[in-house]
Amino acid sequence: MMKGLLIPICLAACALAACAPVTQRPQVDDKxxxxxxxxxxxxxxxxxxxxxxxxxxxxxxxxxxGADLCAEDVHPAIGxxxxxxxxxxxxxxxxASRVLGLTDKLQVIQVAAGSAAARAGLQARDVILAVDGxxxxxxxxxxxxxxELLAEAAKARKSVELKLRRAAVEMTLAVEHERACAYPVLLHSADAINxxxxxxxxIITRGMLRFIREDLELAVVIGHELAHNSMGHIRKLAGNQFLGTLLDILAASRGVDTQGLFGSAAAAVFSKEFEAEADYVGLYFTARGGYEVDKAPNFWRRMAAANPGGIQQRGFGASHPSTPERFLALEKIVEEIRAKKAAGRALAPEFKP
Ligand SMILES: [Zn+2]
Known part of the structure; x- marks a missing residue:
């Protein structure tokens, strides 16, 4: 009993006086x-x-x-x-106001290389004032x-007119819109690799961006997640009475605090079959995006190494494909894509008859 009290009493004494810092450090001023x-x-x-x-x-x-792989879920975009x-x-x-010059008006922050906007001459910092008047x-x-305005204008014509303000000059540019999958790819501030x-x-976490070593790896992750959407996996799971946001555990099955990410939203892990399908269709998205997918299997191997507890034998019954199996399956997909490219065939996944 006495021993148990000893530490708290000592801490209280410290707090009162005895343990205050004793060195004379340089002072910093408030300004x-x-x-x-x-x-x-x-x-x-x-x-x-x-x-x-x-x-x-x-x-x-x-x-x-990848628009052709997104069926109905496409929208007009300019890049x-x-x-x-x-x-x-x-x-x-x-x-943001000081460094980027942002105001409450909509402004171009970035133009994708080779996009419709790049061809039309849009530039970062252009303020967008109007769409088709x-x-x-x-x-x-x-x-x-x-x-909304872009979607409406795009229905009528192949080209939309954007009224812009660049520096102090107002101008109008005609932009030919293009089709893109209507699944925005967003950044999440979480540190988890996910x-x-x-x-x-x-949604891609900033933790994932830190884990990524080269552009291809990020393109592989984006392709995989897009495939979950384009293949309707969430809808199919929702039919299985899962509701809310779905959690796709790519790296660590342990140590990922879903509470912080989703609040009260229900989180569910994709089934093993859906994961394998997202790997398959996802690599087609990545390849169509202009990436050489040969190194993709090695990325998943690296993810497995980051979470050695997830490496399991075939048929373990986990909701995710076991990583050795996943690696071998991905190598086959790479071969399939390589053969199609060599034969000049369209890069589209094969469907069951
Ligand atoms: Zn997945």
Missing amino acids: AVAQEARKQRELALQDLAEDQSRLFRISYPILAR IRHGNLHSTPQEMREA KAIRAGDRAREHFT AFADGRQV
């Missing part, structure tokens, strides 16, 4: 602290902008060139990432409003 805080918010913004830029640069060609202050996290808005609302619904599909969008 410098405020300046440093500003600098750090700026760095955080740049870091986020780099991740978003990388995700868009790699995902856009996959979404556009820009756009936003305004309202689409920026609250704590970064001051820095219809003004875009400023504020928190600006991005959605642009998407990616998700919920039937409507694809």
